[in-house]
Amino acid sequence: MRVSILGCGHVGLVTGACLAEVGHEVMCTDNDRAKLGVLEQGGLPFYEPGLAGIVDRNLRVQRLSFTRNLGEAVRFGDVIFICVGTPPLRNGDADLAALDAAAKLIVTESQTSKLVVEKSTVPAQTGQRLRQALAVYARQSTLRSSFRVASNPEFLREGTAVFDSLHPERIVIGVQDETAELQLRGIYSPILEQSFSCPIHDPACPPTPPPVLLVTDINSSELIKHACNTFLALKISYANLIADICEKTGANVDQVIEAMGLDPRIGPAFLRPGLGFGGFCLPKDIQAFLRLGERAGIDVSLLHAVENINRRRVESLMQKLHQALWVIQHKCIAVLGLSFKPDTDDIRFAPALDLIRQILDAGGEVRAYDPQAIEKAKAELPTVTYCESAYQAAQGAEALIIATEWEQFRQLDWALMRETMGRPLILDGRNFLQANTMRTLGFEYYGVGRPLEEPAREAIA
Numbered sequence: 229m230r231v232s233i234l235g236c237g238h239v240g241l242v243t244g245a246c247l248a249e250v251g252h253e254v255m256c257t258d259n260d261r262a263k264l265g266v267l268e269q270g271g272l273p274f275y276e277p278g279l280a281g282i283v284d285r286n287l288r289v290q291r292l293s294f295t296r297n298l299g300e301a302v303r304f305g306d307v308i309f310i311c312v313g314t315p316p317l318r319n320g321d322a323d324l325a326a327l328d329a330a331a332k333l334i335v336t337e338s339q340t341s342k343l344v345v346e347k348s349t350v351p352a353q354t355g356q357r358l359r360q361a362l363a364v365y366a367r368q369s370t371l372r373s374s375f376r377v378a379s380n381p382e383f384l385r386e387g388t389a390v391f392d393s394l395h396p397e398r399i400v401i402g403v404q405d406e407t408a409e410l411q412l413r414g415i416y417s418p419i420l421e422q423s424f425s426c427p428i429h430d431p432a433c434p435p436t437p438p439p440v441l442l443v444t445d446i447n448s449s450e451l452i453k454h455a456c457n458t459f460l461a462l463k464i465s466y467a468n469l470i471a472d473i474c475e476k477t478g479a480n481v482d483q484v485i486e487a488m489g490l491d492p493r494i495g496p497a498f499l500r501p502g503l504g505f506g507g508f509c510l511p512k513d514i515q516a517f518l519r520l521g522e523r524a525g526i527d528v529s530l531l532h533a534v535e536n537i538n539r540r541r542v543e544s545l546m547q548k549l550h551q552a553l554w555v556i557q558h559k560c561i562a563v564l565g566l567s568f569k570p571d572t573d574d575i576r577f578a579p580a581l582d583l584i585r586q587i588l589d590a591g592g593e594v595r596a597y598d599p600q601a602i603e604k605a606k607a608e609l610p611t612v613t614y615c616e617s618a619y620q621a622a623q624g625a626e627a628l629i630i631a632t633e634w635e636q637f638r639q640l641d642w643a644l645m646r647e648t649m650g651r652p653l654i655l656d657g658r659n660f661l662q663a664n665t666m667r668t669l670g671f672e673y674y675g676v677g678r679p680l681e682e683p684a685r686e687a688i689a
């Protein structure tokens with residue numbers, strides 16, 4: 229099938245590349261010329277494991293293409309996926325201006341009928357507004373194409389986006405007519421049947437089960453996405469609440485969470501306490517969902533609590549830093565990890581950046597290292613000293629903070645790290661390191677919700 233993708237961000241680019249990979253003809257565009265420039269030269273505008281190979285292969289076999297000509301992109305596909313950004317407005321609402329602009333573009337440029345699919349995360353009832361907008365713009369246009377609207381939320385995670393797109397556990401399509409359903413079933417049939425040869429699958433891994441296809445109305449489909457992301461945020465804030473209680477009572481959050489996760493009704497995922505959730509999805513989606521609920525007159529205090537707990541995570545680590553260092557001013561602090569989570573260079577709403585801002589405000593100096601996100605962070609925080617390795621960042625530091633749990637930090641020679649540091653003090657904002665191991669190596673170690681030292685076990689007589 230011929231598919232157009234409007235917007236080459238994380239969702240658009242990964243969706244476009246993966247749909248090409250499973251056999252469709254895909255043309256992508258974006259109104260950010262710099263981003264398209266990078267793509268046309270064979271680069272990627274962001275770091276995402278496994279994506280470069282897929283983009284490259286599908287460009288070569290000409291199933292994937294990029295164009296600066298927005299009209300050409302609109303005319304190319306029978307199905308157009310809108311993957312534009314929906315950033316938060318000041319009041320927390322999703323800014324739908326780019327979606328509206330896409331609707332206008334589609335009407336102005338289409339010469340045949342199109343299925344317009346919302347892939348961007350949008351509040352419930354956006355599909356209705358989109359349909360109205362398409363109809364209004366169509367009345368103003370001399371061209372006479374017809375448009376159908378569908379919703380198809382994306383559940384991919386940054387860092388594992390390619391795997392998530394090719395092996396999703398569910399595909400949700402919100403439709404109001406049979407033709408739209410058939411078209412979307414057609415697009416997703418290779419993924420539903422897992423009938424393609426997976427470019428990233430390790431042959432040693434068992435095949436993933438085929439995804440469940442859920443066909444819903446458009447409002448429900450839109451709401452599913454917000455409900456999922458908000459629930460994930462809720463789980464994280466709950467784990468952080470438990471961690472705080474553990475800290476005050478001398479309990480160990482690792483043990484508490486492990487036991488909770490073994491209950492299949494709870495599950496272990498998204499219960500890792502620490503600096504809290506960041507990124508461009510969870511924080512903005514919970515806000516947009518809150519606004520939707522408030523406007524509908526629903527009591528959304530539960531969601532406010534989730535946000536408030538998250539907002540206090542960086543503050544809480546800063547208190548520990550103050551407690552340990554007494555005075556932060558003129559002290560050098562190493563920060564490992566800048567991206568909002570590992571395996572991405574995305575720093576949007578990254579807790580690490582918030583933390584660094586607060587250290588700088590307190591008069592501290594920061595030496596930072598991240599395997600991928602330094603270039604992006606430089607633009608946001610120019611006064612930080614960016615280092616080429618974790619060892620360099622640790623040199624002379626009076627404290628070291630793990631802000632993002634990149635796997636490679638586990639492999640560091642921590643004995644050597646201790647030698648290079650001015651004071652062997654670790655604040656582990658992600659409970660990433662083994663407390664005992666670090667203490668045995670001579671570090672003063674503070675995690676989140678972990679006891680200050682291992683309680684001595686009484687011997688059984």
Ligand code: UGA
Nearest residue numbers: 382383384385386464498499500504505506507509568569
């Ligand atoms: C999230 C959702 O997980 C995806 O399903 C969704 O498709 C995507 O948003 C989206 O809306 O596009 P993502 O933003 O890539 O994906 O990141 P997550 O893996 O959800 O992590 C979000 C934040 O929560 C990170 O800062 C991470 O460090 C934090 N986190 C996650 C915790 O603090 N504890 C946990 O247990 C898990």
